[in-house]
Amino acid sequence: MIAVIFEVTPKSGAAPHYFDLANQLKEALHHMEGFVSVERFQSLSRPETFLSLSFWRDEQAVEAWRTHFAHQQAQQLGQASLFADYRIRVAHVVRDYGVKDGAVTRRTQ
Template sequence: MIAMIFEFWFDPDDPARYQEYLAESARLRELLPGVAGLEGIERFQSTTDPHRYVAIASFDDEASVAVWRRDQDHRRAQELGRSRFFAGYRLRMAEVVRDYGKQG
């Protein structure tokens, strides 16, 4: 399993960019059920900085990550993120070496 940890933040002086991001994110989210090997993705807002977020996704393997990375709609969203939406971002990809827990 591959984990994606995507940290990003918005300019607090430009709330319109955040609204644009939400619209693009909703459009992209509609495509996610069709992405083979994408197990899930969730977005969380910081409790200490309301302009900072993290998205965590899990993929079956590197091949699944590559398919998503090459998806044209995803590429378009990435470019919008870099050029328009985000004041900053950081992406981490990690191989999961342990995965256990209790589900309720």
């Protein structure tokens, strides 16, 4: 499993447009082969900064999303007019632990 961490600080006043753009991409994202899940968070120490954490089956799925036409258009718009700063991290998930219904589960990749 692959984790993609997208950290973004929108330009002043651009956050609503960024969130609109993200919502427009959501349907395409959920139909991507190999997409697992996505969550969005707001930084507690820097409230103007947001983090999107997505999980993917493998690197091929990440690459397919990276090169998806609508996503590429959104990237270009973001870089040109919406983002004051951004950073992307891509990582392999080594272990995946959890508790469900009181039982500890562990999935190793």
